[in-house]
Amino acid sequence: MEVRGSTVQPAEAIARNTLLVKVRSQLAQIPLLGWLFGTLTAMAIEQVAGRLLARALGLSGVPGLFGLRIMLTKPALIPSAVAYVLLVYALPTLIVARLSAPLANRLAKLLLDRFPLWVSLVVHLGLLYATLHLWGGTSAYRMLFLSFIFISIILTLSLNLVNGYMGEFSCSHPGFMAMGAYVASILTVLFFVQDDVFGAPLLPPALGPFLFPLALIGGGLVAAVGALLVAIPSFRTRGDYLAIISLAFLFIVKSVIENLEIIGGPRGLMNQPKWANLPTVFAWTAICVWTIYNFTRSTIGKAACAVRDDETAAGTMTINTRRTKMVTFLFAAFWAGVAGGLFAHVMGYINPGTFDVKKLSEVLAMVYLGGLNSVVGSIAGAFGIQLLMEVLRPLELFKWIVIPVLLIVLMILRPTGLIAFTEVNVEDLLKPRQKLEKGR
Amino acid sequence: MTLATFFQHLLNALQWGSFYALIALGYSMVYGVLMLFNFTHGDIFMVGAYIGFFVSSGLVALSSLGIIALPGWLILALTIIIAMFLTSFVGMLVERVGYRPLRGAPRASAAITGLMIGIVLETGNLKLLGAQRRHFPILIETQSYQLGPVTVTNTKIMIVFLSLLLTLALHQFVRRTKWGMAMRAMAYDFVVVPLMGVPLNTIAALTFGLGSALAAAAGIFFGIAYPILEPYMGLLVGWKAFVAAILGGRGSILGAALAGFLLGFIEIFVAAVFPSTLRDVIAYSIILIILTFRPHGFFGEPYSAQLRL
Numbered sequence: 001m002e003v004r005g006s007t008v009q010p011a012e013a014i015a016r017n018t019l020l021v022k023v024r025s026q027l028a029q030i031p032l033l034g035w036l037f038g039t040l041t042a043m044a045i046e047q048v049a050g051r052l053l054a055r056a057l058g059l060s061g062v063p064g065l066f067g068l069r070i071m072l073t074k075p076a077l078i079p080s081a082v083a084y085v086l087l088v089y090a091l092p093t094l095i096v097a098r099l100s101a102p103l104a105n106r107l108a109k110l111l112l113d114r115f116p117l118w119v120s121l122v123v124h125l126g127l128l129y130a131t132l133h134l135w136g137g138t139s140a141y142r143m144l145f146l147s148f149i150f151i152s153i154i155l156t157l158s159l160n161l162v163n164g165y166m167g168e169f170s171c172s173h174p175g176f177m178a179m180g181a182y183v184a185s186i187l188t189v190l191f192f193v194q195d196d197v198f199g200a201p202l203l204p205p206a207l208g209p210f211l212f213p214l215a216l217i218g219g220g221l222v223a224a225v226g227a228l229l230v231a232i233p234s235f236r237t238r239g240d241y242l243a244i245i246s247l248a249f250l251f252i253v254k255s256v257i258e259n260l261e262i263i264g265g266p267r268g269l270m271n272q273p274k275w276a277n278l279p280t281v282f283a284w285t286a287i288c289v290w291t292i293y294n295f296t297r298s299t300i301g302k303a304a305c306a307v308r309d310d311e312t313a314a315g316t317m318t319i320n321t322r323r324t325k326m327v328t329f330l331f332a333a334f335w336a337g338v339a340g341g342l343f344a345h346v347m348g349y350i351n352p353g354t355f356d357v358k359k360l361s362e363v364l365a366m367v368y369l370g371g372l373n374s375v376v377g378s379i380a381g382a383f384g385i386q387l388l389m390e391v392l393r394p395l396e397l398f399k400w401i402v403i404p405v406l407l408i409v410l411m412i413l414r415p416t417g418l419i420a421f422t423e424v425n426v427e428d429l430l431k432p433r434q435k436l437e438k439g440r
Numbered sequence: 441m442t443l444a445t446f447f448q449h450l451l452n453a454l455q456w457g458s459f460y461a462l463i464a465l466g467y468s469m470v471y472g473v474l475m476l477f478n479f480t481h482g483d484i485f486m487v488g489a490y491i492g493f494f495v496s497s498g499l500v501a502l503s504s505l506g507i508i509a510l511p512g513w514l515i516l517a518l519t520i521i522i523a524m525f526l527t528s529f530v531g532m533l534v535e536r537v538g539y540r541p542l543r544g545a546p547r548a549s550a551a552i553t554g555l556m557i558g559i560v561l562e563t564g565n566l567k568l569l570g571a572q573r574r575h576f577p578i579l580i581e582t583q584s585y586q587l588g589p590v591t592v593t594n595t596k597i598m599i600v601f602l603s604l605l606l607t608l609a610l611h612q613f614v615r616r617t618k619w620g621m622a623m624r625a626m627a628y629d630f631v632v633v634p635l636m637g638v639p640l641n642t643i644a645a646l647t648f649g650l651g652s653a654l655a656a657a658a659g660i661f662f663g664i665a666y667p668i669l670e671p672y673m674g675l676l677v678g679w680k681a682f683v684a685a686i687l688g689g690r691g692s693i694l695g696a697a698l699a700g701f702l703l704g705f706i707e708i709f710v711a712a713v714f715p716s717t718l719r720d721v722i723a724y725s726i727i728l729i730i731l732t733f734r735p736h737g738f739f740g741e742p743y744s745a746q747l748r749l
Contacts (some may be wrong), residue, residue, distance in 0.1 A: 169548060229728070236735045243477070244686040245731050247679070248724040255720035361555045368552045400563040403554035408538060411553050415545030423519060 023087055026215030030097045031433045034104035036127040038097030040394055042089045043134035050138070064141055068391045105432040112431060120430050129282050136278055143278055147346045150285040150338050156366040157375060158335035163364075164372035165296055166328050167308025172230050172246035173336050175253035176223040178355035179343040180337025182263060182368045184219030185272045188212065188345070195271050197262060202243035205273075211279035212275045216284070216341040223337025224330040226253070227385060231329035235322050250360065257313055257352040268351025269344075284342060288335055295331060296423075304328045305373070347349050365407055376424050381417065441712070444589035449712050450705075455596045455665060457704020458603035462658035463681035463698040464653025464688065465610060466531075472627040472691025473647045476547060477626035480534050481655060482678015483561040486671065487530050487596075488656025489663050490565065492523040493574055496660075500577050516579040520660055524653040531652025532645045539648075540641060558674075563669040573670045576663035599661045606657055607697045610650065615694060619646060627691045687727060689740025699738060703727075 030038075050062045057080040063070050066089065067081030083132075111120040136142040157175065162170040189197045192208035203211070229328075233245045258266045295301045303324040306314035315321050344350045362385070370381020388406070392399040410418075441449075463485050470478040496519040503510040510518070538553035585592045614620035625633045626643050634640040663669060663676070684703045688695030703723065710722045731737075 052622050159454065169551075196467075233728075233732050233735065240471070240477075240686060240690075241731060241735050241737070245685055245728060246732075248683060248728050251679075251720050252724045252728070255718075259721065294610070357675065361552075361559070364548075364555065365552055368546075368548055372546070372548075376526045397563060397567055401560055401567065404559045404563075407556045408560075411545075411549050412541040413554075415542050415549045417549075 015197055026098060028431050030101045031104050031108045031431070032124060032429055033108045033127070034097045034101045035093070036124065036131065037100045037104060038093035038095075039131045040127060040134070041096040042092040045092050046088050047134055050238070053086060053087060059084065062138060064139065065145070065387070065391055067102075069394055072391070073394045097256040101433075108430060108432040112427070115148050117427060117430075118263050121426065124430060125286055129279070132282065133278060144346070145386075146274065146278060146279045147342075149383055149386045150281045151233045151343050151346070152363075152366060152386050153285055153379050154288045154335055154339040154342070155363050156370060156378040156382040157288060158332040158339070159363055160369050160370075160372065160374075160378045161292060161295070161304070161332040162336075163367055164374075165301060165308065166325065168234065168302040169240070169243040170230065170246045170329075170332075171243055171360055171364075172227075172253075173332075173410070174249040174334035174355040174357075174359040175246075176227060176333040177340035177343065177359070178253055178257060178350075178352065179223040179226050180216075180219035180340030181350050181355070182219075182257060182269065182340075183222040183337070184215045184341030185344045185350060186263065187215040187218055188273060188275070189271055191215075193271055193273060197264075208273060209275050212280070212345070216338050219341040220337035224334040225342070227329045227333030228326075231326050234325050234329065235377050242336070250355075250357075254352050254355060264351070267351060268349060268353075270349040272345050272350075274345060274348050276342045281342055281346065284338060288338070289375060289379070292335070296373075296375065300324060300327055332352055368417055369407060369410060371420030371422075373421045374417075374419050374423060376418035376422070380419055384418075445712075447590045448743055449708050451590070451592065451600075453708035454600045454701065454707040455704075456708055457701035458600050459496075459658050459662055459677060459700075460681045460684050460703050461607060461700030462603055462654045462661070463678060464685035464700040465607065465693060466655050466697040467685035468688055468693060468696035469623070469647050469651050471685060473623050474539070474630065474644055476539065477551045477554065477682070478534075478539075478648070478651070479551055479682075480538065480558045480561070481651065482674035482681070483558040484534065484652045485655040485659050485678055486565070486592065486669075486674035487561060487659075488523055488527040488652065489572070489576075489659030489669050489673065490526045490659035491526050491530075491656060492519050492663055493576055493669055495519045495526075496577050496579060500579070508575075511579070512544065512579045512700070516664075519579070520657060523656045523660055527656035527659075528649035528653040529647040531655075533647055533736055534652075535648040540644065541688075543640075549733050562671045562674070571669075573668050576667035576669060578667065579664070586650075595664055599665060602657070603661065604656060607693070610654065611693045619643075622649060623693075656666075683724075683727060687730065689735050689737030692737070692739035695737060695739035 046062065054060075054062050059067075059070065059077060059080055063081055064082060067085050070081045071078050095195050108120070111123060123191065132146055136146045155173065159170065159173045162168050162173075186198075188208065189195050191203045191211070192201050193207045194200055229244070230246050233240050257263065263269050303319045303321075306317065306319055307321050307324050311321055314324075327364050342354075366381040367378065368381075369385060370379070371377025385403075385407075388403055389399070392402055395402060463481065466481050467478060468483070470476055470481070496515060499510060499515045500510055503515065503702060534557055536556075538557045539550050542550040542553060559744065580595065580598075583594045585594070614623060622638045622643050623646070625636075625638060630640065662673070680703060681700060684699040685696045688697070688699035689702075690697075706723045706726055707719055711719045712715075714722065
């Protein structure tokens with residue numbers, strides 16, 4: 001430590017230190033609301049001037065994913081891409097967030113003091129959605145990217161319930177997802193679409209978007225019933241044998257679907273109406289995060305954690321371990337089914353090959369990279385891996401070497417995942433920020 | 441089904457089951473000793489098959505150039521030995537890279553690194569060798585013998601015989617030798633046994649090496665029976681062998697082999713009686729039923745699996 005101190009000029013060190021402190025104290029005053037104002041402005045700027053600016057910087061169009069892909073494919077354009085990101089996203093966000101900080105603080109305080117917590121939460125979510133809508137609205141590619149991120153978040157959260165909170169190693173999630181996807185698709189195609197196999201629509205198609213949530217719930221419920229097949233053996237066995245049972249379940253589901261000629265067999269099922277647009281997916285994700293967050297803090301969620309730590313001890317402490325396992329499994333499977341239903345209606349086409357072992361390793365990686373027992377960790381994991389897969393797409397085959405190697409290195413450096421066993425307090429997140437005290 | 445076709449299917453099932461059995465042994469040993477899922481193992485089977493392919497092609501080229509004239513059976517024997525030896529190093533490397541750094545971590549983290557190393561091996565193979573399929577060289581002429589109405593080929597007999605031999609050899613190794621005793625001790629308690637002076641890392645490397653060598657043998661046998669190699673060949677066979685390994689019971693070598701053969705029987709006979717697309721459904725349903733009534737596998741001790749999470 002002293003060696004380092006002697007090599008740096010003291011005055012310079014102090015100057016840099018104060019600058020850092022200044023920047024940090026400036027940023028620490030901005031509440032979440034202020035950041036959202038900032039990003040919203042940045043997106044609005046992109047809407048208005050993005051294309052023009054991109055042309056002026058020599059880019060062929062508005063960069064799809066913050067210029068990350070451009071940097072990989074055309075190294076010559078890196079300065080322009082960085083300049084674009086700075087000018088359009090970073091600077092406006094920072095400036096607006098800082099300038100609006102006093103107002104945002106007052107507003108956040110007002111919202112928290114005068115209204116119940118959920119009003120404030122809804123306002124934040126609304127602003128977040130507006131930002132995403134503006135960002136995703138510019139291209140179908142971004143829209144699809146966002147939808148996949150949200151679906152991955154639902155999947156990861158629901159798998160985290162079983163693998164993290166309850167401590168089992170379940171491999172059946174792609175199976176639940178497939179069940180949800182197929183049931184929801186069959187419901188919508190049967191009732192609202194003119195199809196070769198399922199015939200004329202039974203209900204007026206105009207009703208479809210309104211009854212679509214019911215189809216999703218139906219898919220989720222069927223997935224939950226399927227989960228009984230895995231949950232009931234889990235009464236007698238734990239951990240590793242359950243991993244095999246769930247793996248066998250996954251293969252059975254996939255194989256059964258491949259053998260059912262009426263739903264397309266291995267060719268897959270198509271003609272799903274693309275009703276899972278961004279607002280729908282966003283709303284379902286918000287509901288999912290909310291319910292799972294509350295589930296983990298409820299009595300039964302705590303009971304699941306107790307079962308994970310020691311099943312026998314939990315049983316002697318009057319926890320009904322069977323009921324806990326059953327409810328957690330079914331609940332998780334329900335959300336995996338909903339995710340599947342959404343996936344089917346984003347793509348407009350599904351086939352059994354999607355829900356295989358590869359999907360399983362993807363979801364497992366998201367859960368374990370993000371961190372067990374953490375809603376925030378799951379969101380981070382799903383977002384991180386989905387972004388990585390999309391950004392590295394220009395590498396083609398090489399992507400499947402880079403991503404696994406990255407994940408191995410990350411796993412070795414942080415064996416429990418990025419954010420494990422920690423949770424964010426929502427109220428702390430939303431509350432207004434104070435100025436940093438002098439001298440801190 | 442007549443008796444003749446029954447015996448014909450029985451022979452095919454023995455051959456098909458011996459692949460599963462040999463691969464399942466590797467899963468079972470790693471699972472028994474370290475309580476870890478080695479999800480790379482299916483891909484090690486693939487790597488073993490490719491190493492066998494290159495070794496045998498090289499030897500065939502050498503002997504056809506007249507440098508060393510070797511008969512086919514000697515090439516085959518050399519291929520099996522060299523490939524097993526080389527592949528065991530691949531297994532040890534996997535242990536060193538993906539499992540040893542995570543020794544104190546949650547078990548599932550190691551499973552994830554295993555999965556990822558598997559993907560790296562598959563893609564690396566695809567990237568290095570291209571997408572075309574490789575044809576395993578024919579080393580010994582297939583000869584058919586008629587035993588009454590049943591056709592028996594010499595390769596089938598050899599595969600089944602060698603697989604059983606390797607299984608028994610491994611069983612004896614684990615039962616009789618000092619190294620095997622160390623492995624069994626580690627399987628019994630891997631917290632206390634290292635304190636008694638048994639080197640955990642060496643035993644872990646040995647376990648991975650032995651399992652990988654057997655997977656290489658399975659890969660070569662697979663190449664002899666179905667002479668087409670592709671980078672993703674380890675996926676399907678590997679996952680099924682994994683199921684067989686667990687079905688056999690934790691750490692039970694004979695159990696894993698038995699479950700492997702059983703899985704082979706189920707698959708072949710289901711395909712013989714029902715439409716072959718139903719094979720997976722019925723096979724896995726039977727496994728599900730077995731595990732529901734015998735949750736610890738055939739020879740596994742009922743124990744409480746403490747997940748170190």
